[in-house]
Amino acid sequence: MSQMSKIVRTLSNIAFPFIMIFGFYVIAHGHLTPGGGFQGGAVVASGCIMLLVAYGSTWVFEKIKVSRLSVFESLGALGFIGVAFFGLLFGGWFFNNFLVRNGILFNIVPKTGSTAAEFNTAGVLPLMNFAVGVKVIAGLFVIVLVMAYASSLKEWKQ
Amino acid sequence: MLFEIVNILLLVLTVSSCILAVVTKDLLVAAIALAAMSLLLSLEFYVLQAPDVAIAEAGVGACLSTAIMIIAIKRTKRMEEE
Amino acid sequence: MSLRTTVAVVMFSVLVVFFVSTALMLSFGDPMKTEMDDYIIMHTQNETGTNSGITTVVFDYRGFDTLGEATILFSAVSGVLMIFRRVKN
Numbered sequence: 001m002s003q004m005s006k007i008v009r010t011l012s013n014i015a016f017p018f019i020m021i022f023g024f025y026v027i028a029h030g031h032l033t034p035g036g037g038f039q040g041g042a043v044v045a046s047g048c049i050m051l052l053v054a055y056g057s058t059w060v061f062e063k064i065k066v067s068r069l070s071v072f073e074s075l076g077a078l079g080f081i082g083v084a085f086f087g088l089l090f091g092g093w094f095f096n097n098f099l100v101r102n103g104i105l106f107n108i109v110p111k112t113g114s115t116a117a118e119f120n121t122a123g124v125l126p127l128m129n130f131a132v133g134v135k136v137i138a139g140l141f142v143i144v145l146v147m148a149y150a151s152s153l154k155e156w157k158q
Numbered sequence: 159m160l161f162e163i164v165n166i167l168l169l170v171l172t173v174s175s176c177i178l179a180v181v182t183k184d185l186l187v188a189a190i191a192l193a194a195m196s197l198l199l200s201l202e203f204y205v206l207q208a209p210d211v212a213i214a215e216a217g218v219g220a221c222l223s224t225a226i227m228i229i230a231i232k233r234t235k236r237m238e239e240e
Numbered sequence: 241m242s243l244r245t246t247v248a249v250v251m252f253s254v255l256v257v258f259f260v261s262t263a264l265m266l267s268f269g270d271p272m273k274t275e276m277d278d279y280i281i282m283h284t285q286n287e288t289g290t291n292s293g294i295t296t297v298v299f300d301y302r303g304f305d306t307l308g309e310a311t312i313l314f315s316a317v318s319g320v321l322m323i324f325r326r327v328k329n
Contacts, residue, residue, distance in 0.1 A: 042217030
């Protein structure tokens with residue numbers, strides 16, 4: 001697919017960093033504000049796909065290897081299941097929140113009621129948010145990238 | 159009272175943009191109307207106090223599916239024939 | 241009256257009764273209150289240390305749900321890459 005006009009490219013260049021920052025904010029503050037791994041990953045993948053539509057899929061396909069994105073997707077899934085198995089190892093059952101009171105990171109417990117948001121809370125939930133975020137970014141982006149590049153090929157050998 | 163007015167307005171706009179997406183002959187207009195429908199639906203989720211679902215709906219429905227449809231429309235003719 | 245018209249009338253009346261009774265049963269934007277809501281709202285900050293209760297439900301109390309969602313996304317990526325595998329060379 002060829003690239004779009006200069007107006008579209010300039011506008012997506014301007015909007016791209018703000019979408020990235022908002023998406024990573026939603027992932028990193030998943031345990032404090034509405035949002036989480038899936039929502040923030042969908043926002044970041046939307047920004048990348050906006051560049052894909054504006055600049056054409058062949059330009060992006062030369063820059064990024066599909067196999068590397070697939071590796072990131074598998075690493076996100078392995079990290080998510082790995083944190084769940086660490087809960088089985090340290091705490092006694094699957095999906096146990098083993099970092100919440102006695103870990104090194106993320107170990108502060110807030111008081112019940114409306115309190116100020118402290119970033120250093122919530123046990124394993126930020127790690128799971130990060131793993132799911134990496135997985136969703138790589139997964140959604142690689143799906144649309146491969147489909148767009150396949151639609152841009154001139155002759156499609158049967 | 160304001161809550162009901164906002165709800166009814168948002169739902170009527172959602173249904174009318176769905177009808178526009180079905181009726182129109184221009185495929186690009188239909189894709190943009192579906193994106194507008196998804197955005198209005200995410201605003202409705204936000205009004206009903208579900209901001210998680212609103213962010214997911216706005217990201218997936220209004221951007222990803224619209225991008226897939228625009229990539230597909232660029233390989234076809236734009237106007238639907240009779 | 242033919243069979244198709246009868247079936248259509250019966251299905252339409254069932255749909256009307258369903259939607260009207262559902263709309264009369266619950267008021268719009270005001271969900272039913274259960275005991276699980278109260279338990280999660282009262283205990284989520286003490287048990288998991290999270291300020292956002294929805295993230296706690298998604299990743300901790302109902303973690304297997306998110307595991308299924310991750311499996312769905314993984315199989316979708318595997319299927320797309322497998323269908324378009326000829327594209328790479």
